[in-house]
Structures are given as C-alpha cells and as structure tokens.
Amino acid sequence: MPSPTVYRSGTVAIVGRPNVGKSTLLNTALRERLAIVTSTPQTTRDRILGVVRHGDAQIALIDTPGLHRPRSRLGRHMNSIAREAAREADAVIFMIAVPSERDELKPHPGDTTLLEAVGDPARVVFVINKVDRLADRSVLLAFIDAWSKLASFAAVVPISARRHDGVELVLGEVAKLLPERGAVYAEDFLTDRPVRFFASEFVREQIILATRQEVPHHVAVTIDRFDESGKVVHIEATIHCAKESQRPILLGAGGERIKSIGTAARRRIEEMVERQVNLKLWIEVDEAWQDSSESLGEFGYDGSGNVDGSDR
Ligand SMILES: Nc1nc2c(ncn2[C@@H]2O[C@H](COP(=O)(O)OP(=O)(O)O)[C@@H](O)[C@H]2O)c(=O)[nH]1
Ligand SMILES: [Mg+2]
Numbered sequence: 213m214p215s216p217t218v219y220r221s222g223t224v225a226i227v228g229r230p231n232v233g234k235s236t237l238l239n240t241a242l243r244e245r246l247a248i249v250t251s252t253p254q255t256t257r258d259r260i261l262g263v264v265r266h267g268d269a270q271i272a273l274i275d276t277p278g279l280h281r282p283r284s285r286l287g288r289h290m291n292s293i294a295r296e297a298a299r300e301a302d303a304v305i306f307m308i309a310v311p312s313e314r315d316e317l318k319p320h321p322g323d324t325t326l327l328e329a330v331g332d333p334a335r336v337v338f339v340i341n342k343v344d345r346l347a348d349r350s351v352l353l354a355f356i357d358a359w360s361k362l363a364s365f366a367a368v369v370p371i372s373a374r375r376h377d378g379v380e381l382v383l384g385e386v387a388k389l390l391p392e393r394g395a396v397y398a399e400d401f402l403t404d405r406p407v408r409f410f411a412s413e414f415v416r417e418q419i420i421l422a423t424r425q426e427v428p429h430h431v432a433v434t435i436d437r438f439d440e441s442g443k444v445v446h447i448e449a450t451i452h453c454a455k456e457s458q459r460p461i462l463l464g465a466g467g468e469r470i471k472s473i474g475t476a477a478r479r480r481i482e483e484m485v486e487r488q489v490n491l492k493l494w495i496e497v498d499e500a501w502q503d504s505s506e507s508l509g510e511f512g513y514d515g516s517g518n519v520d521g522s523d524r
Contacts, residue, residue, distance in 0.1 A: 220388075224272065224304065225298045230253035230278030233373045237305070237307065237382070238273050240373050242402065248413050248417035254278060256290075257286070258293065258409075259297050269383075269387035271386060272397065276298070279294050285502060286503075303335050317351070333364055333365050336365050337382060338365040338367070339370075340368070366385065367385040369385060407481075416431060417480070418477045423461055430453050431458075433449055433450070433452070434511055440485070451496070452496050470495070
C-alpha cells in the first residue's frame with residue numbers, strides 16, 4: 213500500500229543552554245533512546261538528527277550541544293554546531309527549563325543572547341521544560357509572561373519531556389512552521405548517524421555516569437574496531453582522557469569501574485543493534501586533547517562526523 217503523502221517536512225533545531233532537556237526531548241519525540249542523557253552539563257557534543265512523523269509532517273529534529281561559555285576549543289566547536297544548526301533549520305525549538313525558585317524568574321542572560329542569535333522569533337517554538345518540578349503553577353504563568361515580553365514566538369509550550377507530557381503539542385506546533393514539500397527522508401529513516409557513532413556515545417554516557425567532576429569533560433571515545441560480519445558484533449573502543457591522573461579514576465579499584473562501564477555500555481549497544489555485542493575498552497592519555505585541533509579532528513569533533521580513532 214502506498215504511504216500517505218507527507219505535506220510538510222523540514223529540519224527543526226533544538227537549542228538551549230546545557231541541561232535543559234534537549235536530548236530528552238529528542239528521545240521522547242522519537243520514542244527511541246538515541247541521544248545520551250545525563251545530569252552533567254555538556255553531555256551532548258555533536259548534532260544528532262532524528263526523524264519523526266507527526267500527522268502529515270515529517271520532522272527532522274536536530275539535537276545540539278547546549279550553548280555555554282566555552283573554556284576550550286571543543287567548547288567553542290560545540291557552540292558553533294548549535295548556532296549553525298539554528299541558522300540552517302526551517303524552524304527552531306528554543307528550550308529552557310522552569311526556574312525552581314521565584315527569584316529566578318528573570319530570563320537568564322545566556323538565554324537572551326541565544327535568542328538574539330536564533331533570529332526571527334516567528335519561526336521559533338518556545339518550550340518550557342521540566343514543569344513537573346513546579347509545585348506552584350503561578351510561577352509558570354509569571355515566567356511565560358516575562359518571556360512573552362521579550363519576543364513574539366510562534367508558540368509557547370510548557371512540557372515535561374521526562375514524563376512525555378506536552379511533547380506531541382510541540383511537534384504539532386513545529387509542523388506548522390515547516391515548508392510544504394514532500395518527504396525528504398524514507399519512511400523508516402531514523403537518524404543520519406551510524407551505529408558506531410552511538411556505540412562511542414553509549415560508552416561516553418556510562419563514563420559520565422560513573423565518574424564525576426571534571427573527568428566527563430575530559431573524555432572522548434573512539435571506535436577502533438567495529439565488526440558486525442559475524443553473529444556477535446565485535447567492538448573495540450579507546451577512551452581518551454586528558455591527564456595521567458584520570459586513568460586510575462576510569463579504571464577504579466582492581467579495574468572494577470571500567471568493567472561496569474563496559475557492561476552497561478554493551479547493554480545499551482545491544483539494545484540498539486538487537487544482537488549480542490562483545491565490547492573491549494582501552495584507555496589512552498592524550499594531554500589537553502580538547503584544545504588540539506588535530507585531536508578534535510581525530511575524535512570526530514570537527515564536523516566531519518567521523519568517530520574512528522584512526523584509519524586502523
Ligand atoms: N524533572 C525533569 N527533569 C528532566 C526533564 N527533561 C530532562 N530532565 C533531566 O535533565 C537532565 C538533562 O537532560 P538532557 O536531556 O541531557 O539535557 P540537555 O543537556 O539539554 O540535552 C537529565 O538529568 C534529565 O533526566 C523533565 O521534563 N523534568
Ligand atoms: Mg543534550
């Protein structure tokens with residue numbers, strides 16, 4: 213049976229400061245745990261595209277790194293990815309999280325700067341996430357009021373991405389902003405990233421969850437071997453950290469930590485490939501890689517989307 217015609221399609225960049233819930237929204241909208249989510253800011257380093265069908269529309273959502281004050285070349289690269297995605301997209305989801313206290317009602321300067329960078333608010337759906345945190349709904353109204361004075365958005369939608377609450381409303385609003393044209397992606401197209409990209413991300417996710425403080429920001433993961441020719445998928449990955457002192461933290465006592473990182477990441481990868489996975493992890497120290505353009509390129513943070521550690 214031919215699939216029904218898609219009348220609207222286009223790209224929608226999800227932008228906002230770190231930790232507001234952009235990646236959670238992507239995953240919820242796609243009903244797929246694609247993007248990695250943690251409570252640590254700057255978890256997302258790359259743009260990740262995920263395509264979702266909503267009514268007559270095909271929406272290509274682009275998750276982006278949170279805009280922040282960069283402290284390294286990597287940070288600057290992450291910011292430029294987000295700005296570029298917002299510029300090039302047909303529409304923008306501009307996301308903030310509800311303030312937890314009344315005195316935070318004033319828009320954050322980081323948000324107002326970002327709003328200016330995004331441009332015409334008529335193509336922006338303003339999404340207020342984490343409303344589940346609010347005990348007092350009047351705070352939300354006051355917040356919406358403060359923001360509505362700043363710009364006239366195409367729509368304002370309060371949601372709880374974590375609870376799947378309001379996500380369909382967001383998709384409905386962005387669909388209205390997309391140009392009328394046929395489907396750009398095939399019906400079953402989910403993402404433009406290869407499985408090996410997600411394999412490296414899932415390892416990084418477990419490192420962020422298992423280590424604290426500065427370690428997550430100093431770690432990159434490359435895939436040295438990805439062999440799916442047999443029944444079992446064989447993957448070898450290298451964890452690159454920036455200091456020799458981070459190696460024992462990653463290893464843990466008797467290698468316990470790296471072992472549990474590997475087990476959890478392997479389960480996530482198996483969930484995605486729906487096959488048994490054999491995952492081997494290595495640790496390497498690359499001093500100050502976040503400021504080396506060579507290392508950034510090698511680790512795939514140069515816009516090439518390449519996640520191979522080398523051409524091994
Ligand atoms: N309470 C609450 N937490 C959320 C919600 N959405 C996301 N989070 C949490 O906020 C943190 C950051 O989420 P993430 O999606 O990684 O944010 P990103 O940095 O903007 O991509 C994670 O701990 C999420 O579980 C929500 O609707 N409510
Ligand atoms: Mg994210």
